[in-house]
Amino acid sequence: MNRETQSERETNMPNGMTAPILPGTGHSPMAGEGLTRVIAIMCFLASMALGAWLAVGEAANNWTLNLSQSITLQLKPTPEMTADAQMAAALEILKNAPSVIEATPVSDAQAASLLEPWLGDSTIIATLPLPHLIEIKLAKDADIAALSAQLTGAVPGALLDDHSRWNNRLARFAGALRWLAFSVLVLIVIASAMIVVFATRADMASNHEIIEVLHLIGAEDGFIASQFQKHFQWIALWASLMGIGAAALTFLALSQISSLGVNPDTQGLLPTLAYRPELYSALLMIPALTVATAALTARRTVLRVLKEVM
Amino acid sequence: MAYNDGSDVLRDISFELAPGDFRFLTGPSGAGKTTLLKLLYLAQRPTRGQITLFGNQLSETPRQELPHLRRRIGVVFQEFRLIDHLTSFENVALPLRIAGKSLEEYRPDVIELLTWVGLGDRIHEKPSALSGGEQQRVAIARAVVAKPDLLLADEPTGNVDPDLSIRLLRLFLELNKMGTTIVFATHDRYLVEAVGAPELHLSEGRLGDSQMAPLPPAASLGLGDAPAASRREAP
Numbered sequence: 170m171n172r173e174t175q176s177e178r179e180t181n182m183p184n185g186m187t188a189p190i191l192p193g194t195g196h197s198p199m200a201g202e203g204l205t206r207v208i209a210i211m212c213f214l215a216s217m218a219l220g221a222w223l224a225v226g227e228a229a230n231n232w233t234l235n236l237s238q239s240i241t242l243q244l245k246p247t248p249e250m251t252a253d254a255q256m257a258a259a260l261e262i263l264k265n266a267p268s269v270i271e272a273t274p275v276s277d278a279q280a281a282s283l284l285e286p287w288l289g290d291s292t293i294i295a296t297l298p299l300p301h302l303i304e305i306k307l308a309k310d311a312d313i314a315a316l317s318a319q320l321t322g323a324v325p326g327a328l329l330d331d332h333s334r335w336n337n338r339l340a341r342f343a344g345a346l347r348w349l350a351f352s353v354l355v356l357i358v359i360a361s362a363m364i365v366v367f368a369t370r371a372d373m374a375s376n377h378e379i380i381e382v383l384h385l386i387g388a389e390d391g392f393i394a395s396q397f398q399k400h401f402q403w404i405a406l407w408a409s410l411m412g413i414g415a416a417a418l419t420f421l422a423l424s425q426i427s428s429l430g431v432n433p434d435t436q437g438l439l440p441t442l443a444y445r446p447e448l449y450s451a452l453l454m455i456p457a458l459t460v461a462t463a464a465l466t467a468r469r470t471v472l473r474v475l476k477e478v479m
Numbered sequence: 480m481a482y483n484d485g486s487d488v489l490r491d492i493s494f495e496l497a498p499g500d501f502r503f504l505t506g507p508s509g510a511g512k513t514t515l516l517k518l519l520y521l522a523q524r525p526t527r528g529q530i531t532l533f534g535n536q537l538s539e540t541p542r543q544e545l546p547h548l549r550r551r552i553g554v555v556f557q558e559f560r561l562i563d564h565l566t567s568f569e570n571v572a573l574p575l576r577i578a579g580k581s582l583e584e585y586r587p588d589v590i591e592l593l594t595w596v597g598l599g600d601r602i603h604e605k606p607s608a609l610s611g612g613e614q615q616r617v618a619i620a621r622a623v624v625a626k627p628d629l630l631l632a633d634e635p636t637g638n639v640d641p642d643l644s645i646r647l648l649r650l651f652l653e654l655n656k657m658g659t660t661i662v663f664a665t666h667d668r669y670l671v672e673a674v675g676a677p678e679l680h681l682s683e684g685r686l687g688d689s690q691m692a693p694l695p696p697a698a699s700l701g702l703g704d705a706p707a708a709s710r711r712e713a714p
Contacts, residue, residue, distance in 0.1 A: 387550035
């Protein structure tokens with residue numbers, strides 16, 4: 170090399186910026202590639218478990234809420250009253266009941282379409298003496314028993330179905346499901362944290378020589394630990410952001426797929442979840458936890474290694 | 480510096496180095512030269528015995544003060560121990576960085592030193608791109624860059640041809656003239672005789688002693704006693 174290029178290179182030396190003592194820090198985010206991948210994958214899985222927990226919780230809430238707040242009044246044909254009179258009397262009571270938000274008679278055509286899957290041909294259904302139905306939306310904490318007594322007293326043939334049989338079972342099922350999803354979330358978070366710890370330690374083993382050299386040339390334990398902490402913080406931050414980024418994309422894609430060709434009223438679980446800000450604020454806790462875990466592991470590992478030497 | 484050890488590797492060793500001393504540390508392979516140096520550069524504690532370094536009785540020195548003592552010691556490791564992904568410049572600058580100096584402060588010194596050891600055009604190379612002799616000079620530059628009071632070199636001329644080893648030796652002598660105490664472990668009789676500095680001769684874990692008999696084969700090559708200006712035999 171001639172003098173000119175040499176001095177040129179000297180002046181090109183990064184000013185005020187020192188090279189990281191550990192390989193790859195800062196310059197290449199793909200430093201510690203194996204570790205990056207492991208952390209990204211574990212963060213993705215943790216995000217999925219978190220999303221599943223939120224989705225199951227939300228769905229379970231919706232089911233029980235919808236069921237307990239919507240009841241159906243059946244008006245069976247009776248010799249005492251015409252169907253129209255039954256309907257009018259029932260609607261009159263419902264209109265005046267404070268706990269009823271909305272009462273909608275189900276038209277014959279709608280009733281027929283409900284039966285269609287079972288009976289097939291709608292011409293057969295038209296000949297059947299179908300009960301008339303009124304869908305009722307209740308306010309929270311409505312006294313269903315009082316309303317039922319009032320209706321059956323005034324309207325012969327009235328039968329109020331409060332879905333309580335279903336509702337109780339569903340509530341229990343939803344509760345169990347929520348616990349299951351939560352346990353899976355907890356297990357995955359614990360497993361992820363452990364894998365991050367092991368992967369960080371494994372990656373550190375390859376840097377053992379650096380720890381020793383720094384130590385022998387007079388670096389203080391805190392200095393060495395900080396170098397490693399910074400190094401692994403960056404890897405963990407980068408990798409976990411990749412993991413949750415991939416998870417966020419997955420949630421959006423799933424909601425797109427699951428809402429394709431679906432009636433907007435009967436949307437699945439995911440469409441609402443994917444657009445809810447809580448999901449994303451919860452997802453952001455994953456990188457925070459991961460960075461803290463990796464940094465702490467790196468720091469403690471270095472300090473432990475150093476404690477064993479003089 | 481007094482040293483007295485009772486481990487299996489080294490026994491009954493006691494000597495003192497005054498500031499500005501130059502000592503060769505000689506002896507056959509396995510005699511404990513590297514172990515003795517490790518004790519001196521504070522990589523190991525003696526199982527028995529005492530080391531006093533720069534007036535600090537090591538057994539009574541708290542651990543957190545050892546880094547400051549280590550910074551006063553430059554070490555040329557036998558296997559260099561350069562950090563692979565750092566350039567020559569960054570490797571040599573490491574002790575100064577650790578001491579908290581900024582790049583602006585140390586850059587001229589590091590470049591000057593690298594030029595002095597003949598690596599002015601290899602500043603930005605990583606160790607893998609350097610020859611054994613070049614790596615050795617980087618290792619030497621790193622050992623001396625912080626102007627240590629004590630310089631310990633473990634076979635610092637082991638990987639280089641005779642011409643270069645003479646040049647490197649001259650570098651050590653220069654440093655010694657400037658007041659650095661040097662312990663220079665070597666196999667190379669030629670260098671020892673060229674300098675004529677006093678010798679610490681180790682064999683089978685003991686410092687060479689004319690009273691010791693029988694002398695091991697390596698000692699019988701005439702390495703037995705060095706001019707022992709400030710060496711004290713074990714009591």
